[in-house]
Amino acid sequence: MTDVALELQNLESGYGEVQVLWGISLKVRAGKLTTIIGANGAGKTTTLRTIMGSTRPWGGRILLDGEDVTKLSPHAKAGRGMVLVPEGRQLFPDMSVAENLEMGAYSRRARPRQKENLERVYAAFPRLKERSKQKASTLSGGEQQMVALGRGLMQEPVVLMIDELSLGLAPVLAQQLFLTLKQLKEQGITIILVEQNVHLALAVSDYTYVLAEGRVPIEGESQQVALMDEVRRAYLGL
Amino acid sequence: MSGILASMIDGLLIGSVYGLAAMGLSLIWGVMDVINLTHGSMIALGMFGMYLLFSATASNAYFLLAPLIVVGLVLGIIVYWLAVNWVVDRPILMSLLSTFAVNMVVIGLGTAIWSTSPYNVNFSVPGITVGEYTFTGNHIAAASSAVVIALLLELFLRRTRAGKAIRAVADNRAAAELMGISSTRVLMVAFAIGIALAMASGALVSTLFPFTILSGAGYQLKSFVVTVLAGLGKPFGALIAGVLLGLLEGAVSPFIAVSWIPLIEFGLFVVVLIAFPRGIFGKATA
Numbered sequence: 473m474t475d476v477a478l479e480l481q482n483l484e485s486g487y488g489e490v491q492v493l494w495g496i497s498l499k500v501r502a503g504k505l506t507t508i509i510g511a512n513g514a515g516k517t518t519t520l521r522t523i524m525g526s527t528r529p530w531g532g533r534i535l536l537d538g539e540d541v542t543k544l545s546p547h548a549k550a551g552r553g554m555v556l557v558p559e560g561r562q563l564f565p566d567m568s569v570a571e572n573l574e575m576g577a578y579s580r581r582a583r584p585r586q587k588e589n590l591e592r593v594y595a596a597f598p599r600l601k602e603r604s605k606q607k608a609s610t611l612s613g614g615e616q617q618m619v620a621l622g623r624g625l626m627q628e629p630v631v632l633m634i635d636e637l638s639l640g641l642a643p644v645l646a647q648q649l650f651l652t653l654k655q656l657k658e659q660g661i662t663i664i665l666v667e668q669n670v671h672l673a674l675a676v677s678d679y680t681y682v683l684a685e686g687r688v689p690i691e692g693e694s695q696q697v698a699l700m701d702e703v704r705r706a707y708l709g710l
Numbered sequence: 711m712s713g714i715l716a717s718m719i720d721g722l723l724i725g726s727v728y729g730l731a732a733m734g735l736s737l738i739w740g741v742m743d744v745i746n747l748t749h750g751s752m753i754a755l756g757m758f759g760m761y762l763l764f765s766a767t768a769s770n771a772y773f774l775l776a777p778l779i780v781v782g783l784v785l786g787i788i789v790y791w792l793a794v795n796w797v798v799d800r801p802i803l804m805s806l807l808s809t810f811a812v813n814m815v816v817i818g819l820g821t822a823i824w825s826t827s828p829y830n831v832n833f834s835v836p837g838i839t840v841g842e843y844t845f846t847g848n849h850i851a852a853a854s855s856a857v858v859i860a861l862l863l864e865l866f867l868r869r870t871r872a873g874k875a876i877r878a879v880a881d882n883r884a885a886a887e888l889m890g891i892s893s894t895r896v897l898m899v900a901f902a903i904g905i906a907l908a909m910a911s912g913a914l915v916s917t918l919f920p921f922t923i924l925s926g927a928g929y930q931l932k933s934f935v936v937t938v939l940a941g942l943g944k945p946f947g948a949l950i951a952g953v954l955l956g957l958l959e960g961a962v963s964p965f966i967a968v969s970w971i972p973l974i975e976f977g978l979f980v981v982v983l984i985a986f987p988r989g990i991f992g993k994a995t996a
Contacts, residue, residue, distance in 0.1 A: 526884060550890035558888065564881035567874070575878050578871070579890030627889065 476538075477502035477662040478523070478554075478631050483532035485522040492518045494686040495532065500631065500679075505653065505663045507673040507694065509707055510683035516666040517559050519683065520633050524556045525549055536631070551579045553630030559639075561620040565609035569600055572608050572619050576626025585628060593622035596652055614645045621649065625656070632656065633664045638672065650676050670707045674698040682707070716843040718960040723845075723853035725956015727914045729949035730856040731929050732936035733863065734907030740943025741880040741900040742798050747809040748789060750930030751816035752905050756782070756912025757921045758824060764831050771833040771917050772851050775859070775910055782909035786902030794901055795894065820923035828920040852914040859910055860949045863903070867945070876900050880943065935979045941989025951990065 478500040486492040492515045500506045508516050521527040523534055525546045534542045541549060564572050573593060577586035594601040597618040603611060608619055617637070624632060637653070638646035650672060657663055667673035673694075674680060680697040682690035690703065697703055731753060738746045759781060763774045793812045797804040835847030867873040878886040879896040887893050912926065936955055940947035958978070959971055966974075982990065 524888065526887070545892075546884075546887040547890050547892045550888055556888050558885065562882055562885040562888070564878050564885065566881050567877060571874055571877075574871075575874065575886070575889045575891070578875060578878075582890070623889070 475502045476500065477536070478664070479533075479535040479538075480519075480523070481533040481535070483519070483522060483534065484530040485518060485527050486530065487518075487527065491530070492686050493522060493530075496683070496686070496688055497532075498681050498688060498691070500662060500664055502662050503657065503660050504678040505657045505665060505676060506679045506681070507665045507667060507677035508681045508683055509667065509670050509673055511706075514683040515686045516683055517635055518686075520556055520558075520635050520664070520666060523633065524554060526556075526558075547579075550627065551581060553581060553628060555624045555627045555629035555632050557620050557624040557632070557634045557637075559635040561616045563608040563616055563619055563623070565607065567608060568605050569608055569611070569619055570604040572623055573600070573626050576623035577628075579627065582626060582628040586626070589626045589628065593625055596625075596655075597622055614641050617641060617645075617649065621652070629661055631662045631664065633666075635666045637665060637667055638669050646672070674708075712841065712843065714961065714964055716840075716845070717964050718957055719845065720849060721956040721958070721960020721963070722953055723849040723956070724918065725953040725959070726853040726856040726860075726949065727911055727918070727952070728929070728932050728936055728955055729952020730860055730914070731908055731911035732933040732940070732948040732952050733860060733945045734904040734911070735930075735933045736937045736940065736943060736948040737863075737907070737945045738901055738904035739937065740945065741876060742794075742897050743802070744794060744798060744805040744809070744901075745802065746901075746904060747806060747930075748793075748812045748816065748905070749908050749933060750926030750928075751813045751820070752782070752785070752908035752926070753912035753915070753929045754820060754921070754923050754926035755785070755816060756909030756914075757916035757925060758820065758829070758923065759909060760913035760916040761829050761831055764833060771831055771913075772835075772855050775855055775913055778913050779859075779906045779910050782906030783902045785909070786905030787898055789905060790898045790901040795898070798897060817923060817926075824923050826922045826924055828922050829916075830920040831916045833917060846918075848917050852917055855914055856911065857949075859907070860946065863907070864946050872899070932975075935975060939979065939982055939990055941986075941991045944989065944991045947989070947991030 476499045480496050480498045483496040484493050496519055508519060510516050518527060522529050525544060529542055533540055536552060536554060564575060573590060577583055577589060599615055600618055600622055608616065637649050653663060654676060665673060665677060674697060677694045680692060680694045681688050682703060690697065735746060735749050738744055756778060759778050760771060760774060763777065764771050789812055793808040797808050835851045837844045837847040838850065867877055875891050875896050878891060879893050883893050915929065936952045937948055940951035962974055963971065
């Protein structure tokens with residue numbers, strides 16, 4: 473078994489009085505693509521938000537390369553290479569595409585390779601280069617998703633977490649983004665993908681966790697999870 | 711006819727100082743959604759800061775802006791940690807009350823030290839005479855200083871990494887955190903800049919008119935009008951709206967008593983709010 477890049481031990485959290493995660497434990501292996509699937513409201517987004525610290529953990533631990541980072545603020549985690557491409561893109565609408573990408577390289581660890589990373593992003597998404605001076609808010613949904621992913625790549629991720637990569641995108645574009653993910657994995661980046669398109673998620677990922685009601689009832693190699701009866705019935709509509 | 715023109719030019723000059731004051735208010739609102747009610751007292755502190763520094767050094771008053779801006783930044787950081795950091799994400803009434811409290815403390819202390827009698831900064835720059843009319847040198851110098859400071863701020867926000875981080879936090883604070891930007895530090899810096907701008911504008915006003923510790927209130931009110939006219943959170947728009955407001959004052963002042971000017975300004979304010987609910991330079995959508 474390869475090294476564990478990110479480990480969650482019994483993670484609990486929620487919003488206000490409402491507990492959403494009831495003890496999530498998972499081990500994300502370095503250089504692998506791990507996916508988290510589950511119904512709406514199962515706690516997928518909350519899991520990613522809690523890992524980043526955007527939502528405060530109530531209990532449990534988060535280990536990055538074996539080091540406890542549970543209590544760090546989101547910006548401190550970003551500074552260590554934990555990168556979240558959040559649900560709903562969360563761009564800087566009044567800033568240009570180029571400035572959005574530049575903000576990705578804000579942290580000290582990402583700064584030295586800003587130029588190369590920008591070229592990489594523009595090579596992967598030539599459309600963004602054409603629109604680099606345009607305000608992010610004037611882009612189409614698909615282009616905005618490219619900016620969100622590109623901005624994440626500018627951050628030099630150690631662990632790249634992506635919340636709903638394909639939501640609201642044309643199938644062709646979704647496919648292109650998934651190809652990009654595969655290339656990123658080949659470059660050695662650890663990826664956690666939350667995805668409503670379960671077929672695609674199971675097809676591209678190495679390992680799968682199934683989330684239900686804030687717990688993890690099922691986990692396994694993606695190929696095996698895809699064959700499980702309860703997964704096929706509940707999530708694949710078979 | 712040339713009298714109106716001259717009066718309008720003069721209004722334009724003073725308007726750029728209004729604009730500079732409003733930029734501070736606008737920046738703070740835009741970045742942290744806090745209506746900074748210390749604004750007026752900070753303008754007054756700028757006036758007295760200029761008075762003290764000028765009395766002590768007797769150097770060119772406009773060169774004293776630089777040290778006063780530094781004082782403003784430091785003061786802004788102190789006020790941020792004392793009164794703002796705790797209430798940034800709380801309901802707006804909380805930040806209104808806490809900044810109002812600081813305002814009252816400053817004005818109370820100022821009244822104890824300087825009483826409420828008028829002071830002035832006895833410094834004048836030679837004017838420029840065009841035909842029959844002479845433009846006061848101080849008005850020209852104050853306006854030029856205001857425009858230079860405003861342009862420097864705009865350059866800082868557009869071109870530097872720290873300035874872009876401020877805009878990023880203003881646009882989407884949670885996302886800025888995800889980029890590794892410490893939003894608390896950015897809020898502190900933005901607040902400090904806002905206070906420094908208020909003090910700089912007060913310092914400029916002190917070279918134009920006599921002032922008391924209470925004089926900030928009137929400029930605070932004008933800053934609100936200008937900020938809303940420009941669209942909340944648009945610092946450079948605030949400068950332009952300030953100039954427009956000054957121009958308006960200049961245009962009407964030859965015809966009516968000075969006491970009518972606020973009525974016209976606030977009447978216009980209401981009309982603009984109805985016609986452009988998001989301000990003249992505001993965003994079309996939220």
